[in-house]
Amino acid sequence: MGRLETALGHQFGNADLLRQALTHRSHSSPHNERLEFLGDAVLNCVVASLLYRRFGDLREGDLSRQRANLVRQEALAQVAQGLSLGDHLRLGEGELKSGGFRRPSILADALEAIIGAIFLDAGFDAARSVIERLLSSLLEQLDPSDSGKDPKTALQEFLQAQRQPLPQYALLTTRGEAHAQEFEIECAIASLGVRALGIGSSRRAAEQAAAREALRLLSGK
Amino acid sequence: MGRLETALGHQFGNADLLRQALTHRSHSSPHNERLEFLGDAVLNCVVASLLYRRFGDLREGDLSRQRANLVRQEALAQVAQGLSLGDHLRLGEGELKSGGFRRPSILADALEAIIGAIFLDAGFDAARSVIERLLSSLLEQLDPSDSGKDPKTALQEFLQAQRQPLPQYALLTTRGEAHAQEFEIECAIASLGVRALGIGSSRRAAEQAAAREALRLLSGK
Numbered sequence: 001m002g003r004l005e006t007a008l009g010h011q012f013g014n015a016d017l018l019r020q021a022l023t024h025r026s027h028s029s030p031h032n033e034r035l036e037f038l039g040d041a042v043l044n045c046v047v048a049s050l051l052y053r054r055f056g057d058l059r060e061g062d063l064s065r066q067r068a069n070l071v072r073q074e075a076l077a078q079v080a081q082g083l084s085l086g087d088h089l090r091l092g093e094g095e096l097k098s099g100g101f102r103r104p105s106i107l108a109d110a111l112e113a114i115i116g117a118i119f120l121d122a123g124f125d126a127a128r129s130v131i132e133r134l135l136s137s138l139l140e141q142l143d144p145s146d147s148g149k150d151p152k153t154a155l156q157e158f159l160q161a162q163r164q165p166l167p168q169y170a171l172l173t174t175r176g177e178a179h180a181q182e183f184e185i186e187c188a189i190a191s192l193g194v195r196a197l198g199i200g201s202s203r204r205a206a207e208q209a210a211a212r213e214a215l216r217l218l219s220g221k
Numbered sequence: 222m223g224r225l226e227t228a229l230g231h232q233f234g235n236a237d238l239l240r241q242a243l244t245h246r247s248h249s250s251p252h253n254e255r256l257e258f259l260g261d262a263v264l265n266c267v268v269a270s271l272l273y274r275r276f277g278d279l280r281e282g283d284l285s286r287q288r289a290n291l292v293r294q295e296a297l298a299q300v301a302q303g304l305s306l307g308d309h310l311r312l313g314e315g316e317l318k319s320g321g322f323r324r325p326s327i328l329a330d331a332l333e334a335i336i337g338a339i340f341l342d343a344g345f346d347a348a349r350s351v352i353e354r355l356l357s358s359l360l361e362q363l364d365p366s367d368s369g370k371d372p373k374t375a376l377q378e379f380l381q382a383q384r385q386p387l388p389q390y391a392l393l394t395t396r397g398e399a400h401a402q403e404f405e406i407e408c409a410i411a412s413l414g415v416r417a418l419g420i421g422s423s424r425r426a427a428e429q430a431a432a433r434e435a436l437r438l439l440s441g442k
Contacts, residue, residue: 034273034280034281034284037269037273037281038273040269042266044265045262045265045266048262049259052258060258119270
């Protein structure tokens with residue numbers, strides 16, 4: 001766990017907290033669900049304050065959307081992968097066999113639990129420092145002018161503004177076992193001759209990826 | 222504003238923050254919407270940590286429900302009334318005439334904005350102290366055994382367990398002007414001969430109040 005603490009930039013005074021944060025309920029008790037509840041709240045609060053300070057002009061609704069983008073499961077799972085969190089998770093046998101250590105929901109939940117553990121271990125400011133560091137590259141990529149809208153919403157609004165029909169989403173394939181599936185979705189805008197593909201760990205994530213690709217294709221036209 | 226600061230138990234270093242927190246968007250800019258976004262996140266985080274420490278046995282879902290109960294609009298508006306917040310609000314003329322200073326949504330939003338202002342003025346721990354004091358009597362009333370379920374859900378589960386039909390809710394009257402309405406709802410369980418009334422500032426709040434009263438009548442039988 002020393003490597004993980006170095007990656008997080010936080011040395012735990014109480015190592016039991018970190019161990020609990022890494023323990024999935026399929027493994028043993030005490031597991032990380034309560035810490036996840038706490039960490040989710042700390043994360044939302046820290047991100048709210050970072051966005052508040054950074055975007056002095058954004059209104060409440062836009063701040064909410066930016067935050068939802070930053071703390072969504074896919075983003076957190078990516079951060080968790082950057083920390084190699086999967087190598088440290090304590091999973092039950094079933095989860096282990098089905099590849100739970102790379103499932104986005106398990107990774108994102110464990111990251112939130114770690115944030116909760118740091119908050120209990122050393123307080124709000126310690127948690128804030130870690131969150132700021134972990135999210136720094138995501139924070140830098142934020143574009144206040146896109147209002148933080150998710151790609152499906154942005155695509156729909158783009159098409160409505162051009163009086164085009166709404167895009168059609170279709171599931172092309174699913175891969176992998178029940179608990180670690182990958183979805184491939186097509187987003188088609190027939191009237192504009194656009195077909196875009198997206199892959200994700202949920203149907204919703206794949207649709208968002210497809211919409212993002214469609215927007216990219218449309219903005220290149 | 223000195224009286225309000227005394228009631229809050231926080232003296233502002235930057236009084237502009239408090240003034241902004243008390244300014245409704247109908248009055249002038251800068252108003253309190255962004256502070257409300259921030260304060261809502263701080264409040265959720267502080268309440269999460271209070272519940273986490275206090276209820277060591279509750280699972281994530283129950284902690285979430287307890288929190289939702291504590292930070293719901295009606296509860297916050299009640300706390301705001303205890304602070305006589307309505308006397309300090311800066312409202313536009315229309316809101317003033319329609320009684321905005323006692324509308325639950327405006328009071329609850331202003332309270333959240335004040336929490337955001339304290340967080341900016343003096344940090345997380347200062348905001349936590351104020352929140353702990355303001356919510357102390359609500360916190361004491363919490364009953365972990367009721368799982369924090371809202372009354373409508375609790376009533377429905379109670380009736381299902383007894384194989385009774387679901388309750389019927391009916392709107393009896395509305396009072397007041399468009400923006401400051403009061404709703405009166407009847408909750409009827411014909412099979413058990415129960416009729417309970419509830420009043421609230423929204424249809425939903427009145428239904429919850431009626432369900433709470435119905436539960437009270439049923440538990441007395």
